[in-house]
Amino acid sequence: MKRLFAGIASLCAACSSASAQSNDFAVWLDSFRAEASAAGISEAVLDEAFTGVTVNERVFELNDNQPEFTRAIWDYLDTAVSDRNIADGRAALAENRIALSLIDEAYGVDAETIVAIWGLESAYGRILGDYDAIQALATLGFEGRRTAYGRSQLIGALKIIQNGYAARSELKGSWAGAMGHTQFIPTTYLAYAVDHDGDGRRNIWSDLGDVFASTANYLSVSGYRADEGWGVETRLPGGFDYALAGVSVKKPIVEWVSLGVEGVRGDLLAAFDPNLRARLIVPAGARGPAFLVFENFEAILKYNRSTSYALAVAMLSDEIAGRDGRAATLWPREDRPLSLDERKALQRALADRGYDPGPVDGIVGAGTRAALRKWQKDAGRPADGYASAAVLEALRQ
């Protein structure tokens, strides 16, 4: 209610509502400051950080509309793996080849993957975001579906200031508080950012060596393995059991081959170690492309837990490296994506039928897909975990 101004006819009502919100925010800020104090943040840093800070309405709006969770995956990939992004990525790779190959050697993360993440996170440094991170995180911490995230990241941002890693005025970034060329959130910065050039600063805002090394370090710690690839697009045999396309099902490539899974581009599967463990994903359901993905894909998912995002990084990195990256199989482009309300309705319908989708937040993540798959299997449908309009209709009956 604090943020719902639409529909309020009288200006005065809107005014008193706005001032009610600012009172609520002031109360929230007092309690947050106590929490931050207990976490060791000084009064001086708190005063400096929060002078003049109010809620940002735009952050509320964006919090409900994250593109990698709300757009159809093919639309997202069209933008992310566009001809321009590929060309810019190849140019960025060429310009930074020496720095990137040193970092590849040190961290075991290939240059194309680092460059692809750079491209998706900030358009190769063109769009770093100019939201005040303290204000954005305070807004998220105050109200909405990510208050715990906002509070913990805000503490992280305050630690960055207090430890002298960056000045208050430098903490600029996305509406969600992600900062620098590869958009590290504060806790990720504190844990994984690296001072590559040894100047005493972990500068993810304007030093590309620090940016690339920090990104590579984060992927490496997340389990990235040199020269293993991210995965491969596959073709599935008729009558395939889509329940196998689950988050928890990992098998060596040789077992997938024995189930009839083939590479879409010739004999590609034979190029990989047959004992490499992989899981199968069908991000647009049984009618779209299928992929076997390896540990490096999981490492990219730790960066951003959206399958669309991880596939975009994977495909863009392949294209930057001069390999075919975009899906050979057609996406079911005639399907329309579900609205936020419909995605919540789908989650509620699953919960009502006893299939726990996790929180009813409209985000179709691993939990929702797993619940959907169980229902589909029990209902005798292809258990692909794909939240389509047809599935929602069936669930409502």
Ligand SMILES: [Ca+2]
């Ligand atoms: Ca540095």
